[in-house]
């Protein structure tokens with residue numbers, strides 16, 4: 144199998160080098176290969192490896208289609224997802240937001256994936272398109288000539304470091320964010336300082352029919368946090384709590400105890416997992432949201448979490464990884480054809496992309512400020528479709544902006560405006576903030 148390809152096959156130069164083989168790295172490299180570029184991808188882990196980020200949203204359909212992943216997804220055993228549903232702090236359930244009702248097209252059905260399997264499928268798919276993808280190869284440093292990136296220094300497991308040259312370097316290294324960290328580009332979000340603890344249950348409650356695969360977002364009674372409830376195949380449900388970092392990790396006694404205490408605050412979750420068996424230990428992360436001040440520079444470009452990370456409330460991470468990968472690949476391919484790999488060319492998609500992420504960010508912040516989907520659609524039934532557009536990830540158009548004024552009309556008059564992302568602190572000035580991921584024994588990142 145191609146994934147066993149030896150490290151001795153690594154070439155000394157490529158058109159494009161991609162760091163990281165998650166959804167962003169696989170997407171950018173597959174689209175580049177479709178454009179006829181020669182791509183070398185370096186992934187430090189050996190797949191399959193654990194990753195969080197299991198609920199897809201419908202707009203992933205278009206990128207999955209473009210990179211020929213759709214038939215594979217349709218043949219897969221991943222649970223089909225048709226809707227998202229909210230349960231408020233007093234246990235009141237909103238009607239499900241069925242994506243199909245808003246857009247009667249096959250794109251309205253998406254999936255709940257197990258990321259170790261999904262990411263491996265994506266990487267194999269990249270290989271099938273001609274990408275030279277190597278696992279157990281750590282990209283250690285970016286090579287520069289002046290300010291221009293010209294390649295990477297890699298460390299294949301078990302052998303010595305070497306240099307690989309490229310006309311363009313794509314950083315798809317996820318939250319490791321190699322270039323963002325080296326260049327001090329990270330700005331922590333000024334309001335979204337959350338953490339998460341999660342585990343997996345077998346035999347937990349599942350709805351039936353088209354509701355079986357619904358993502359549920361369930362608020363805790365104190366309104367400080369919310370649970371995700373993501374049904375997966377083999378009768379497993381991923382159940383995690385997200386809350387302000389301080390609430391989850393300061394003055395609390397261990398992840399298991401904290402998780403149990405949060406479950407107590409959410410009777411709808413307690414009921415659902417009441418007869419289930421926990422099949423893993425506890426996972427925890429600080430998912431401080433952040434964004435890079437730059438999307439690109441001369442000879443380099445950032446995609447996926449290596450560019451920015453938004454609170455996972457609406458399951459937008461994989462969509463943003465896929466979409467940024469696609470947009471960056473088109474900009475790179477065009478640049479290579481024109482002989483222009485400048486910052487302006489490689490990053491020409493960044494502004495519009497950020498506007499889309501800002502829409503999702505606003506919806507996230509409104510929820511944390513008390514926005515209720517149920518109340519909103521009761522008051523503005525004609526906007527149910529537009530809110531659903533945002534939930535499916537249709538973010539990159541100002542058509543959806545008509546929801547904001549009605550949403551504001553429901554806010555108390557003294558509500559403070561949401562600060563923009565760039566009002567946050569530069570990571571270089573906030574040494575105490577770091578992303579960490581705690582895994583149970585026996586689980587590899």
Ligand SMILES: Cc1cc2nc3c(=O)[nH]c(=O)nc-3n(C[C@H](O)[C@H](O)[C@H](O)COP(=O)(O)OP(=O)(O)OC[C@H]3O[C@@H](n4cnc5c(N)ncnc54)[C@H](O)[C@@H]3O)c2cc1C
Pocket residue numbers: 162163164165166167168185186187188194195196197198199200280281282283315316317318319320321339428430446447448449455457458459460461462464
């Ligand atoms: C608690 C939580 C819940 C989430 N829930 C959802 C959800 O339900 N739905 C959703 O869509 N998203 C969700 N996300 C977000 C999602 O996990 C990410 O947005 C997504 O994985 C980003 O993909 P990526 O390819 O950019 O990065 P990754 O998937 O992290 O891939 C990066 C890859 O780069 C490799 N790498 C890192 N450094 C190097 C290096 N130096 N050299 C070589 N390789 C390297 C890593 O091993 C990794 O495989 C969630 C995130 C969190 C924290």
